[in-house]
Amino acid sequence: MKTAVITDSTAYIPKELREKWNIHMIPLSVIFDHETYREEIDISAEEFYEEVKQRELPTTSMPPIGEFIELFEKLAKDYDAVISIHLSSGISGTYQGAVSAGEMVDGIKVYPFDSEISAMVQGFYALEAAELAEQGVEPEKIIERLNEVKKSIRAYFMVDDLSHLQRGGRLSSAQALIGSLLQVKPLLHFEDKKIVPYEKVRTRKKAMNRVVELLAEDANSGGEYRAVVIHANREAEALEWKSELEAQFPNVEFMLSYFGPVIGTHLGEGSMGMGWYKK
Ligand code: MYR
Numbered sequence: 001m002k003t004a005v006i007t008d009s010t011a012y013i014p015k016e017l018r019e020k021w022n023i024h025m026i027p028l029s030v031i032f033d034h035e036t037y038r039e040e041i042d043i044s045a046e047e048f049y050e051e052v053k054q055r056e057l058p059t060t061s062m063p064p065i066g067e068f069i070e071l072f073e074k075l076a077k078d079y080d081a082v083i084s085i086h087l088s089s090g091i092s093g094t095y096q097g098a099v100s101a102g103e104m105v106d107g108i109k110v111y112p113f114d115s116e117i118s119a120m121v122q123g124f125y126a127l128e129a130a131e132l133a134e135q136g137v138e139p140e141k142i143i144e145r146l147n148e149v150k151k152s153i154r155a156y157f158m159v160d161d162l163s164h165l166q167r168g169g170r171l172s173s174a175q176a177l178i179g180s181l182l183q184v185k186p187l188l189h190f191e192d193k194k195i196v197p198y199e200k201v202r203t204r205k206k207a208m209n210r211v212v213e214l215l216a217e218d219a220n221s222g223g224e225y226r227a228v229v230i231h232a233n234r235e236a237e238a239l240e241w242k243s244e245l246e247a248q249f250p251n252v253e254f255m256l257s258y259f260g261p262v263i264g265t266h267l268g269e270g271s272m273g274m275g276w277y278k279k
Helices: 015-020 045-054 065-076 094-104 119-134 139-152 163-167 175-181 204-219 235-248 261-267
Strands: 003-008 023-026 029-032 035-038 059-061 081-086 109-114 154-158 187-191 194-199 225-231 252-258 272-278
Touching (some): 015 023, 059 261, 065 081, 094 109, 119 252, 139 272
Parallel strands (some): 225 252
Antiparallel strands (some): 154 187
16 A cells, blocks of 8 residues: 655645655645745745735635645555645635545545644644655554644744734634733644634743743653744744754754745744644
8 A cells, every 4th residue: 555645835844854755745825916826836935024025915825626636636646545634624724625625536545634733743744644654554554643643742833913813814712812912922822723822921032931841841751752943034043942942852853944925924924833742
């Protein structure tokens, strides 16, 4: 049984890793003034953050169902099954797109997987799946492993300006609560597939320190962990944070990733996040 692994562009898996593990990528898009750009293909993260300095913020869109069908049919020539891992179904229709397209294609069994998160934390699932697929593990067993990983996945993030999330309608909170959150730098996370405030924190530094405390609660209880520091055009700050964390947590393998155009549209430049799971 040969199994392919797909994830969408919002996993922002560094290209070398995607190529190394043969992970196929389906892009979401940003739309500036009726012009559509597929992220990671037509527009890079760097180009996006330059572009938004000069233009109005774009809107975002999921991949068209036709693109899923085309990719599944192409993979059907070489594979028997495909695991299609996507950003949380609570914030995008992408996962549902994979489900619908999977029901329309013949010759390949499609296993859609809702990561219930996004960014490189979603990428962790793709890396786990790709490693097992390469070893010839059956797709049902791979899905079992992904569900196991889900139990220990944690992710927290902070934004400089909540208005992007509010404008895109991706913050699940009562309007009054959002109003009070605009004065602070809340730490955010996912609950039931949706973005909700985790804690009210006054400054960025305090929010970052709180994330480190939360990581310590898990990592200091033993075992090997994999974590990622994710930034929206703040590479130097993210690298510095990553080095400090590497010194503090020898049992955690740290990676670096970024919020690209689609997630950057909803979070805004300067956002920062961290996610981890027990290996
Ligand atoms: C679409 O148009 O279908 C895409 C919508 C994407 C919404 C993104 C909302 C922010 C997600 C933050 C993820 C942080 C993970 C650590």
